[in-house]
Amino acid sequence: MFIIAEKKHVKFMYLYLKSQRVKLCMLLLLIAANIFLQIYNPQYIKAFIDAARADEPQSLLYRTAFVFLLLTVMRQGVTIFIQYLTSDVTWKITNQLRIDLTHRCLAYDLSFHNRYTPGEMVDLIDGDVGKLNNFMSAFALKVISNNLLIVSVIVVIFFIHPLIGTVVLLFSLLGLYVLRRMGNFGSNNIRNYNGEAAKFIGFIDERIAGREDIRAFRAEEHVLGKFYTMLRSLYTIRKRTGFHIASMLNVGEIVLALIMVSVIFTMGIIYLNDSSLSLGTIFLIYFYITILLVPFKNLVAEVNDLQQVNASFLRINELLDYENKVPDDGTVTMKTGPLSVGFDKVTFRYNEAKPALQDISFTIPSGRTVGIIGRTGSGKSTLVKLLYRLCDAQEGTITVNGIDIKQLKLSELRSHIAIVSQNIELFEGTLRQNMTMFHEDVMDEKIWGIMDILSMRQWLEQLPEGLDHKIERDGKNLSAGEAQLIAFARAFIKNPGIMIMDEATSRIDPLTERLIGRAIAQLTKDRTVLMIAHKLSTIQSADYILIMSGGSLVEFDERVKLETNPDSVYTSLIREGGKELA
Numbered sequence: 001m002f003i004i005a006e007k008k009h010v011k012f013m014y015l016y017l018k019s020q021r022v023k024l025c026m027l028l029l030l031i032a033a034n035i036f037l038q039i040y041n042p043q044y045i046k047a048f049i050d051a052a053r054a055d056e057p058q059s060l061l062y063r064t065a066f067v068f069l070l071l072t073v074m075r076q077g078v079t080i081f082i083q084y085l086t087s088d089v090t091w092k093i094t095n096q097l098r099i100d101l102t103h104r105c106l107a108y109d110l111s112f113h114n115r116y117t118p119g120e121m122v123d124l125i126d127g128d129v130g131k132l133n134n135f136m137s138a139f140a141l142k143v144i145s146n147n148l149l150i151v152s153v154i155v156v157i158f159f160i161h162p163l164i165g166t167v168v169l170l171f172s173l174l175g176l177y178v179l180r181r182m183g184n185f186g187s188n189n190i191r192n193y194n195g196e197a198a199k200f201i202g203f204i205d206e207r208i209a210g211r212e213d214i215r216a217f218r219a220e221e222h223v224l225g226k227f228y229t230m231l232r233s234l235y236t237i238r239k240r241t242g243f244h245i246a247s248m249l250n251v252g253e254i255v256l257a258l259i260m261v262s263v264i265f266t267m268g269i270i271y272l273n274d275s276s277l278s279l280g281t282i283f284l285i286y287f288y289i290t291i292l293l294v295p296f297k298n299l300v301a302e303v304n305d306l307q308q309v310n311a312s313f314l315r316i317n318e319l320l321d322y323e324n325k326v327p328d329d330g331t332v333t334m335k336t337g338p339l340s341v342g343f344d345k346v347t348f349r350y351n352e353a354k355p356a357l358q359d360i361s362f363t364i365p366s367g368r369t370v371g372i373i374g375r376t377g378s379g380k381s382t383l384v385k386l387l388y389r390l391c392d393a394q395e396g397t398i399t400v401n402g403i404d405i406k407q408l409k410l411s412e413l414r415s416h417i418a419i420v421s422q423n424i425e426l427f428e429g430t431l432r433q434n435m436t437m438f439h440e441d442v443m444d445e446k447i448w449g450i451m452d453i454l455s456m457r458q459w460l461e462q463l464p465e466g467l468d469h470k471i472e473r474d475g476k477n478l479s480a481g482e483a484q485l486i487a488f489a490r491a492f493i494k495n496p497g498i499m500i501m502d503e504a505t506s507r508i509d510p511l512t513e514r515l516i517g518r519a520i521a522q523l524t525k526d527r528t529v530l531m532i533a534h535k536l537s538t539i540q541s542a543d544y545i546l547i548m549s550g551g552s553l554v555e556f557d558e559r560v561k562l563e564t565n566p567d568s569v570y571t572s573l574i575r576e577g578g579k580e581l582a
């Protein structure tokens with residue numbers, strides 16, 4: 001009845017609290033000891049006052065005062081230990097939650113990533129979990145202690161004087177009822193605020209990442225205008241929320257004041273006058289009621305915290321409950337080496353709009369290279385996204401080595417595929433870590449061998465720290481071409497059965513492109529390769545040609561056959577001198 005936390009929070013926390021049950025039991029024992037000391041200690045004040053009024057020997061007074069002090073110090077010791085244990089447990093739990101959320105963000109499909117910007121995800125994993133951490137740290141100390149303390153104090157007052165106990169109980173119930181009602185009221189406001197705040201962070205994140213284009217195309221005015229509009233909307237919601245919190249705190253204070261006035265000043269004076277209670281006992285009741293006021297005030301503040309945390313809970317739950325459209329329930333494994341790839345009547349839509357891919361069917365035999373061409377937006381990248389299951393097709397089947405890719409565990413499928421694209425992501429770390437993607441078991445000799453194939457030895461040798469060369473965040477201290485060569489090195493190290501090259505040489509100058517032509521030939525040897533290209537010259541030695549247009553497959557056949565067929569789209573492209581397709 002007194003507990004203000006909601007059932008779903010308790011259930012959610014239980015899932016994470018389970019792993020810390022031993023420490024939690026210790027925590028509960030310590031809280032009980034703390035409350036016992038808090039309730040028991042004032043008895044020595046009563047004993048002291050009554051002994052002083054009864055002219056008891058001074059030694060008894062000293063002894064009573066000493067025990068009171070000793071118990072007070074003990075209580076402080078227990079409180080410090082509770083605080084230590086609480087933060088230890090909550091950090092462990094919330095760190096686990098952070099790991100779970102990050103893991104899910106990485107695992108979720110493309111439509112999830114369409115919905116959340118990176119900034120929003122950061123705000124959720126860091127901001128919302130941080131709020132949860134603060135709440136959970138306070139939970140043991142405030143919610144559990146306060147509720148237990150309220151119950152204990154009321155029970156003790158009841159034993160001292162049943163009528164005063166009943167009045168205190170009634171006021172407490174009224175106060176808690178009001179708090180509960182108000183608690184449900186504000187969480188929508190706070191949820192709105194948090195959602196808008198996350199969007200705002202996402203907006204700043206995106207615009208700062210694009211600062212070079214913003215400056216180059218003089219879009220500062222638009223950015224500042226949007227910044228201002230978003231801040232205004234945040235301010236309006238915050239003002240509404242602030243008013244709600246302030247009014248709630250005031251109502252709490254009024255209820256508390258009512259208890260004070262009616263119980264202590266009225267009833268206390270009456271019973272003192274008719275001598276049915278001693279001064280020590282009246283002081284004891286006064287002391288207990290002042291103890292009671294503290295948890296009450298805390299609970300008022302807690303309702304506010306709880307609203308904040310309720311909104312965070314909702315957002316975290318939304319992320320945890322997201323139905324991943326790429327379920328990872330396959331079990332089949334595959335041999336290593338080149339693997340055939342088949343699409344059978346595949347249709348895929350990103351949203352309700354026109355399908356990005358429609359009724360696509362083709363088979364690439366293992367170890368062969370297919371050059372994929374088509375105009376911008378024709379669906380080439382979507383094709384490969386489906387192959388490594390960034391999203392799943394709504395219709396049709398995709399197979400690798402004759403196995404439906406949904407029957408393979410995601411990690412198994414992806415371990416057989418490497419991608420070299422024009423947008424390589426580099427991470428803060430060493431060159432070695434960026435090439436091996438943090439796999440520490442890759443030997444340096446292997447990396448140097450790959451550098452030779454990519455004609456990068458000279459470049460690497462002139463770096464003072466060699467493979468330990470520090471790459472700055474986003475690879476800022478590398479040129480776009482160097483970054484792309486690192487992407488090639490990654491693919492060589494992974495040594496996959498299927499290679500995807502999405503405009504892989506677009507950022508490399510023609511001389512380097514020629515130099516690494518040999519490397520590409522080696523990289524594509526004994527593998528199945530899907531090579532997306534905008535230039536016909538890039539795919540002139542491919543085994544197969546696949547031409548896309550508006551999400552449909554226009555042509556798929558062996559290159560040699562298409563070249564000798566005067567009616568093929570491929571030959572017409574060559575005839576038109578269509579070296580550039582996009």
Ligand SMILES: Nc1ncnc2c1ncn2[C@@H]1O[C@H](COP(=O)(O)OP(=O)(O)OP(=O)(O)O)[C@@H](O)[C@H]1O
Binds near residue numbers: 374378
């Ligand atoms: N994440 C996404 N959400 C919604 N629609 C998308 C998404 N990615 C691509 N599309 C749409 O799907 C269609 C095919 O896009 P896709 O990126 O596959 O084309 P592409 O042939 O690879 O183009 P390009 O040569 O420019 O890279 C386009 O109309 C595009 O607008």
